[in-house]
Each structure stands twice: as structure tokens, then as C-alpha cells.
Amino acid sequence: MRVVTPEEMRELDGRATREFGIPEEILMERAGMAVAIACREILGAPAEVSRHIVAVVGGGHNGGDALVALRDLVSRGYPAAIVLMGSEKPPSQAVSRELDRLARMGVVPTQGVDSSFRHRISHAALLVDGLFGTGFRGGSLSREARELIVAMNRAADSGIPVVCVDIPSGVNGTTGAVSDVAVRGRRTVTFGAPKWGLLCDPGTRYAGDIYLSPIGFPRNLRDGGQLSCLLPHEANELLPVRPPAVHKGEAGHVLVAGGSPGKSGSVLLAARGALRSGAGLVTVLWDRSFGEAAASLPEIMTFPVDFATLSPREVFRFLPRMDAVACGPGVEEAFGGRALVESLLTDYPGPLVGDAGVFDLFAGNPEKMASSRRGPLVLTPHPGEMGRLLGRETATIVSDPLGSVREAAARTGAVVLLKGARTHVAHPDGRVSINLTGDPVMAGAGMGDVLTGIIATFLGQGLAPFDAARLGAFFHGRAGELLGTTSTRGRLASELADLLTVILSPVGGTAHQPPGFNRSQDPALFWPFPAPCPPSASFGGRQ
Ligand SMILES: NC(=O)C1=CN([C@@H]2O[C@H](COP(=O)(O)OP(=O)(O)OC[C@H]3O[C@@H](n4cnc5c(N)ncnc54)[C@H](O)[C@@H]3O)[C@@H](O)[C@H]2O)[C@@H](O)CC1
Numbered sequence: 001m002r003v004v005t006p007e008e009m010r011e012l013d014g015r016a017t018r019e020f021g022i023p024e025e026i027l028m029e030r031a032g033m034a035v036a037i038a039c040r041e042i043l044g045a046p047a048e049v050s051r052h053i054v055a056v057v058g059g060g061h062n063g064g065d066a067l068v069a070l071r072d073l074v075s076r077g078y079p080a081a082i083v084l085m086g087s088e089k090p091p092s093q094a095v096s097r098e099l100d101r102l103a104r105m106g107v108v109p110t111q112g113v114d115s116s117f118r119h120r121i122s123h124a125a126l127l128v129d130g131l132f133g134t135g136f137r138g139g140s141l142s143r144e145a146r147e148l149i150v151a152m153n154r155a156a157d158s159g160i161p162v163v164c165v166d167i168p169s170g171v172n173g174t175t176g177a178v179s180d181v182a183v184r185g186r187r188t189v190t191f192g193a194p195k196w197g198l199l200c201d202p203g204t205r206y207a208g209d210i211y212l213s214p215i216g217f218p219r220n221l222r223d224g225g226q227l228s229c230l231l232p233h234e235a236n237e238l239l240p241v242r243p244p245a246v247h248k249g250e251a252g253h254v255l256v257a258g259g260s261p262g263k264s265g266s267v268l269l270a271a272r273g274a275l276r277s278g279a280g281l282v283t284v285l286w287d288r289s290f291g292e293a294a295a296s297l298p299e300i301m302t303f304p305v306d307f308a309t310l311s312p313r314e315v316f317r318f319l320p321r322m323d324a325v326a327c328g329p330g331v332e333e334a335f336g337g338r339a340l341v342e343s344l345l346t347d348y349p350g351p352l353v354g355d356a357g358v359f360d361l362f363a364g365n366p367e368k369m370a371s372s373r374r375g376p377l378v379l380t381p382h383p384g385e386m387g388r389l390l391g392r393e394t395a396t397i398v399s400d401p402l403g404s405v406r407e408a409a410a411r412t413g414a415v416v417l418l419k420g421a422r423t424h425v426a427h428p429d430g431r432v433s434i435n436l437t438g439d440p441v442m443a444g445a446g447m448g449d450v451l452t453g454i455i456a457t458f459l460g461q462g463l464a465p466f467d468a469a470r471l472g473a474f475f476h477g478r479a480g481e482l483l484g485t486t487s488t489r490g491r492l493a494s495e496l497a498d499l500l501t502v503i504l505s506p507v508g509g510t511a512h513q514p515p516g517f518n519r520s521q522d523p524a525l526f527w528p529f530p531a532p533c534p535p536s537a538s539f540g541g542r543q
């Protein structure tokens with residue numbers, strides 16, 4: 001599904017009006033109605049609501065949407081109130097129009113931070129956050145905006161539901177950054193297409209359950225663009241088909257090359273990831289110094305070698321039989337495996353996924369990778385490895401994952417998967433897909449090795465590198481979510497690998513999905529992902 005930046009959304013808004021004759025007022029009406037549905041689902045019938053629904057609004061269109069929602073709720077009999085943020089600028093025409101309509105219905109705003117705003121907010125039945133939307137420029141907030149957001153968060157802490165319009169106020173829609181404070185919503189209803197910043201850390205953790213409402217944007221307007229995320233039905237469609245009469249020779253033969261003394265487990269985990277995601281055959285290059293550990297995974301074939309003296313010719317003798325290579329997990333710089341990794345990268349013409357040891361080989365010189373590699377390539381660095389590859393501090397990678405992953409893909413000529421709670425997958429042509437599956441239980445040893453194996457399987461079954469990488473990240477995360485339904489910590493990478501078979505096996509026509517999706521009763525709102533951990537849980541702090 002297409003994901004947009006606020007800038008792209010503004011362009012789409014303009015095109016909806018210019019090219020399709022859909023005026024802004026209609027879009028705003030639909031946006032407001034979608035927010036009202038989300039509020040009604042939380043509140044129940046008007047007769048059950050005795051306290052006010054309070055819309056906290058700024059002077060932009062985001063405030064306009066919130067006021068339209070309020071108008072709908074008032075017309076259904078819910079008690080309502082408005083807190084209007086003051087500003088140097090007069091409210092937009094749309095906000096003035098909606099304020100006027102509400103005034104005629106008997107709802108008059110209180111202006112900004114007067115003596116009553118805290119009482120109103122803290123005694124609300126529900127808050128609608130319409131302070132800032134995609135027009136938020138980031139940076140520091142006015143004192144008034146800050147006070148309103150802090151008051152809303154106090155109310156949220158005391159159990160009052162907050163429904164955010166389009167994006168939680170204070171979250172940067174382009175990056176997901178929160179430079180000061182931001183509203184912690186129970187739900188966020190976003191319009192037309194999800195905003196990139198709404199899906200990225202840390203902004204996504206302020207959103208609560210995300211719902212998307214198409215609000216009547218023509219479908220072809222929503223196609224295209226370079227940013228995307230993979231929805232469950234899209235992932236299921238990408239998954240390579242297994243014909244009824246398939247035999248193991250047709251399901252992909254993966255070679256795993258890597259490991260070093262003390263790190264032979266890495267190659268076993270990659271091999272397990274490959275087998276559990278459906279590879280027909282897996283062969284591991286097994287250095288004799290690794291000992292007997294391979295016996296723990298009897299389904300693999302091992303090719304015993306001595307990395308220190310291994311001649312490329314010895315390996316390349318059987319490479320033509322391989323459909324994909326997983327290269328680099330567990331390789332230590334000082335170990336002889338480096339030469340092997342280098343020759344595989346340079347000489348193996350088939351699809352290859354490179355992890356760990358591969359990045360040290362090209363540290364600070366990603367262009368060398370582009371010139372050495374002949375075949376399709378997927379790289380799977382974590383931020384530290386990406387930093388070494390690009391010659392940057394890890395912190396700069398973490399603060400700009402989108403820019404970093406795009407740069408790495410452009411400079412290496414490879415598909416690059418930057419690991420994180422929100423994994424990014426970039427194509428050298430500029431496309432980037434953000435992965436929305438995963439669970440904190442996945443923060444543990446060996447999880448990345450399993451991912452390398454999964455991607456190798458998908459490459460070996462004929463998927464293009466970009467698809468293999470984003471699909472691998474999706475199902476790896478799904479397996480983690482399933483693992484996370486029964487525990488919060490202490491699960492093993494091999495356990496995650498073993499759950500892949502459940503995740504990847506169609507049940508009732510679609511791949512298994514753990515419970516917890518945001519399914520509104522109303523088809524106008526949908527979003528098929530569970531909410532990530534809220535900021536209070538992940539950062540420990542409260543505003
Ligand atoms: N344009 C359209 O056709 C549609 C827009 N929609 C809504 O419009 C929103 C965007 O509306 P706008 O572009 O009017 O902008 P917003 O309503 O997001 O707010 C912009 C206002 O906030 C102020 N502002 C920005 N950064 C600030 C900061 N750091 N501190 C203090 N004030 C700051 C700006 O000066 C401006 O007055 C969307 O998020 C969505 O909710 C929807 O109504 C659907 C249709």
C-alpha cells in the first residue's frame with residue numbers, strides 16, 4: 001500500500017480538486033465523518049454518555065476535520081464542547097465555517113488556555129485531537145500548544161480516550177519524530193493514505209490503533225509513489241505458490257556460508273530459517289573447527305571444508321546447483337571465512353543475501369560492493385553495520401533511517417534492509433517499504449540470522465530481491481508477533497524459526513494472522529495491524 005509524506009498528501013489533495021472536481025469541503029466532510037465513527041465506536045450510544053466530547057482544535061484543516069466530527073456527534077445527541085487554540089493567525093476559512101455551524105447548534109468554543117480548559121479536558125468523555133495534522137512543521141511548540149497537549153495526555157493517563165485526527169499532534173508526519181511533546185492517542189484516524197511519520201518510530205507509538213479512511217480519493221491517485229508498506233493480503237499474494245506436485249528440487253536449494261569458531265550457531269539459525277520458510281534443500285558450508293553442532297539440525301546437508309585453506313574452485317564446483325546463497329552470518333573479521341565471503345560475492349552470479357561479515361568487508365566503501373557484485377543482492381544490516389558500511393556513527397543512521405537506507409541502496413546497487421523495530425527495505429531506484437510486523441520479544445540473539453535464511457529461501461524460489469526482502473521482514477515479524485502472544489521475553493530465535501511454518505501455511509485461504517487487528521465495525525475504516533507498544537511502555541517516560 002502506498003504511504004505518503006505530508007507534502008505528497010497535499011499534492012494529492014490538490015489533484016483531487018483539480019483533476020477530479022472533488023472539493024476540499026467534501027474531503028473534510030468525509031474525514032470528519034470517519035473520525036465520528038471512531039468516536040462513536042468507543043463511546044456507545046448517546047444516552048450512555050453524560051460528560052462532554054471535547055474537540056481540541058487548531059486553526060488549520062486538521063481542526064476543521066475535528067469540528068466536522070463534532071458536528072456529526074452533536075447532531076446525534078452527544079454533549080460536546082470545543083477548546084480552540086489561539087494563534088497569531090485567524091482560523092482558516094474551513095474552521096470559521098465549522099465553528100459557525102456548531103455555534104448555530106449551540107456549541108460555542110472556549111478560546112485556548114483560559115481558566116477552564118484544564119477542567120474541560122480532564123472531565124471529558126472523550127477528546128478529539130485536532131490541533132495539528134500534516135501542516136505541522138515540527139520544531140518547538142508554542143506555550144499554548146504544549147499546555148494543551150500535556151493536558152490531553154494527563155487526561156489520557158486517567159483513562160479518557162483520545163482520538164487523533166490524521167496524526168497525533170506533535171508528531172512530524174514526514175519523519176515520525178517528536179521534538180517536544182505529542183498527543184498519546186487511543187486511536188488515530190488517517191485519511192487517503194497513511195503518512196510515513198505515522199508509521200515510523202517514535203510517532204507510531206503515540207497513535208494507538210491506526211485506522212485508515214480512504215475518504216473518496218480516486219484509487220489511481222493513491223497508486224504510485226516511492227514509499228509503501230506491505231499489508232497482509234499483499235504479503236499473501238507475493239508468497240511463492242507451491243504447486244500440488246512440487247518436489248524438493250523445485251522448492252529452492254539454499255547454500256549457507258558463514259560462521260566462525262564460537263559462532264557456528266549463526267549458520268544453523270540461517271539454515272533453520274531457510275528450511276522453516278519452505279526451502280526444499282539447504283546446504284551449509286561447515287568449517288571443520290565448528291565441531292559436531294550441525295547434528296542438531298539433521299535436515300541440512302553439510303559440506304565440510306577448512307575455511308582457512310579453502311580454494312574458491314572447491315566451492316564453485318557445486319554452486320551451479322544452488323538457487324540462492326545466504327552469506328556472512330557469524331563471520332568474524334579475523335577468520336578465514338572472509339575470503340570465502342568475498343569470492344562468493346564477487347563470483348557467484350545467482351541471488352545472494354549478505355549479512356554480518358559482508359559489511360566489514362566493504363566498511364566505508366559501499367561503491368566497491370556495487371562494482372564487485374554481478375548478481376542480485378540483498379543486504380541486511382542493523383544500524384551499527386549500516387554505520388560501518390557508510391562510514392557514519394550509528395546514531396546518525398538511527399536518526400534518519402529513511403535517508404540512510406536509501407543512500408546505502410543507491411551506493412551499493414543492492415536492495416538494503418535496515419533492521420529495527422520498523423525495518424526499512426530500500427531499492428536502488430529509490431523505493432522504500434516500511435515493515436509493520438514485529439514484536440519486542442524479537443530483541444534477542446540470532447533473530448537476524450533467521451531472517452537471512454528466510455530471504456534466501458524467497459530469493460531461491462524466484463522472488464525479486466526487493467520482494468524477497470520485504471516479504472521476509474513481514475513474515476519474520478509475523479512469527480515474532482505469534483511468539484509474543486504468549487511471552488514478552490526470553491524466546492529463542494530457533495523457536496521463531498519453527499513458527500514460520502504456521503505463519504506461512506494458509507489457513508482458510510489466507511496465511512495465519514494472530515489476533516488483535518484493528519477491525520472497525522464500519523467498512524469505511526480499516527487497518528490490519530495491531531498497535532505497537534505505546535510510548536509509556538517503550539520509553540518509560542510520561543509527559
Ligand atoms: N487539504 C485537504 O484537502 C484535506 C486536508 N485534511 C486535513 O488537513 C490537515 C492539514 O491541514 P493544514 O495544512 O491546514 O494544517 P494543520 O491543520 O495540520 O495545521 C497547520 C497549522 O499549524 C501551524 N503550525 C505548524 N507547525 C507549528 C508549530 N511547530 N508550532 C505551532 N504552530 C504550528 C501552522 O501555522 C498552521 O496554522 C490534514 O492533516 C487533515 O487533517 C482533511 O480535511 C482532508 C482533506
Ligand SMILES: [K+]
Nearest residue numbers: 132165167169
Ligand atoms: K491531530
